[in-house]
Amino acid sequence: MEQRLRSEVKALLEQGKIDRVIGFEPGSLKFTTTPLITSDGGDVDHLVINPFIVNNLSVYLTGTSGRVGIVAKGCDSRSIVSLIQDNKVLRENVVIIGIPCSGVIDLTKVERLAGKDRDELDDIVRQGDKITVTVGGERKEFPASEVLFDNCLGCEFPTPREYDILLDEPVTPTPDKAISEQKLDSLREMPPEQRWQFWKEEFSRCIRCYACRNVCPACFCERCFVEESEPQWVLPVPRWQDNLIFQVIRSIHVAGRCTDCGECERACPVNIPLRSLTREMCNLAEELFNYKVGIDKEAPPLFVAYELEEAEDLIR
Amino acid sequence: MPFSVCSIGILHFTGVKLKQAKEWEPKLLGFLCRWCSYAGADLAGTSRKKYPASIRIIKVPCSGRVDPLFILKALQMGFDGVLVSGCHPGDCHYQTGNYRARRRIAITKKFLEYAGIEPERIQASWVSASEAVKFTGVVTEVTKGLERVGANKLFTDERQGDGTATAQ
Structure with missing residues (x-):
């Protein structure tokens, strides 16, 4: 898949069909990838596809000029469609290189299962529904359902529905709503006061770094309501009241745009279950x-x- | 002096307890569409219909003008409930404003309920300019609902003191 991606991108750049490409390259830390935006054909060999391509790259689409090739998983391609619906991106200006995705790996879950820090792990290999983790020469096998991100486990559209090039055979969706929405279900069971208390506690930790907003492709307002000063809807101080209003309104703003890609939760430095x-x-x-x-x-x-x-x- | 204004223009109350009403009464903020519900409320007044004095009214050009942020902000400011009222479906002065308001309010109400805000606090109604009786009925019922759920303490914080401004 990786080889095909590189050759396709090279061809697109050479034929002048795209001005630049947005993809993934290996990150500086183990088991990570980082976004790569390049117009240089030489950089194309850095492009990778592996089970750690967590980012939703469509966030860069609104800020990138010209004709753009973009590597997209199922959820990312839906984000792109949603941007097209909002007239933020013109369909003819993007070449969507679709990856049928069977989920990305949550390193925190791997760490918990393996009982080791990610730096101490030697290798993580995915083969179908099995994930093999090598620690100090010892191999441990886990079912994929235990180490993938919660949102991936409930994914209904693993294969991009909108694409120009699809790099592999479509993946059959196997959404498991029960596992994917475990946290939501436990919240639904609580009485309302307890739920409010839960969110109050969670948002007391928020430092208002806006990472959730900046990483979100659906959050494309040029001026966010939290930065308005006339009127000042929320104070810039990270009080839980204002943090909660910020996040609730953000959720309403992304309603109909959010594809449950899980980026906000991954970006959160204080682990609020966004x-x-x-x-x-x-x-x-x-x-x-x-x-x-x-x-x-x-x-x-x-x-x-x-x-x-x-x-x-x-309504009454 | 009961309050001071600091250099950045924020009003500070300096240790003065705001007047406490003898008996708690719900405070309801109404966003009424100027083409129908506002006129309906007007008619209720001119025809001397009785309804609770709990409601404070803000005139909006259309129920579609009401941003979910207004609703949440009103609750943070200490209102016990918010009522959004507009024209009946099909009667919007701007053709589709109330249809859009309906989607927004439905999502906001359900979502805030999930977050832990009592559904009684977020209310919506369709009241035409001739429905003074319906308007008084809605305000009465909504006020009763708010009396049941009690005062809005959602945004108060025992650790930081009162996080809310008091709605007057």
Whole structure:
């Protein structure tokens, strides 16, 4: 797959079909990758595809000029479709190089299972549904379902639906909502006061670094409401009240755009379970308005579309 | 002096307890569409219909103007509930404003319920300019609902003191 990606990208650059490419290259730390944006054909050999390509690269699309080739997993391609729906990106300006994705590996889960820090692990290899971790010459095997990110386990669209080049055979989706929404279910079981208390505790840790916002392809406002000073909706001080308002409104802003790629939660330096908010938003859009994100690039966005009769039971 | 203004213009209350009402009464913030619900409220007034004085009204050009942020901000400011009221579906002055408001309010209400805010605090209604009786009914019912769930203490914090400004 990697070889094919490199040759396809090289050909696209040489033929002048794209001005630059957005992909992944090996990161400076073990088992990581980092985004690579380049127009240089020589850099193309750095492009990689492995089970650690966690980033949603479509976040760079709005800031990149010219015709762009982009490496996209299932969730990323839906983010791109959603950007096209919002007129943020023109379809003819992107060449989507689709990767059928069977999930990316959560290193924290691997560390927990192997009982070792990621620096002490020698190798992590994925073969189908098995992940083999080598620690000090010893091989340990884990089922993929135990080490993939929660959002990957509930993924309904592992294969990009919108692409120009698909690098491999489509992957059959095997969403397991129960595992993927474990945290959400435990929240739903709580009485409302306890839920509010839970979020209050979580957001007391927030340092308002805005990593969640900056990493999110759906957060493309040129001026975020938190930075407004007239009127000042939220204080810049990281008080939990303002942190909570920020995140709740952010979730509402990304409703119908969030593809549950899980980037916000990964980016969070204080491990706030942000996906438990955004995932619920995806569920609500589907339950209330039968809206699945990033499926149809011609469809109007969630809050622009309407049916003549819907959600009337919520209104007096 | 009960308050001072610091150099960056933020109002500081200096240790003065705001007047406490003898008996707690819910405070409801109403965003009413100027083409229908606002006129409906007006009609309720001119026809001397009685309804609770709990509601404070903000006139908006359309229910579609109401941003979910307004709702949350009102709750943070200490209002016990928010009512968004607009034209009946099909009657919007701008054709589609209330349809869009409906999607936004439905999602906001359900989502805030998931976050832990009582659903009674976020209310919406369709009230036309002639429905003074419906308006009084809605305000009465919503106020009763708020009396049941009690005062809004969502944003108060025992560690940092009162995180809310008091809604007047």
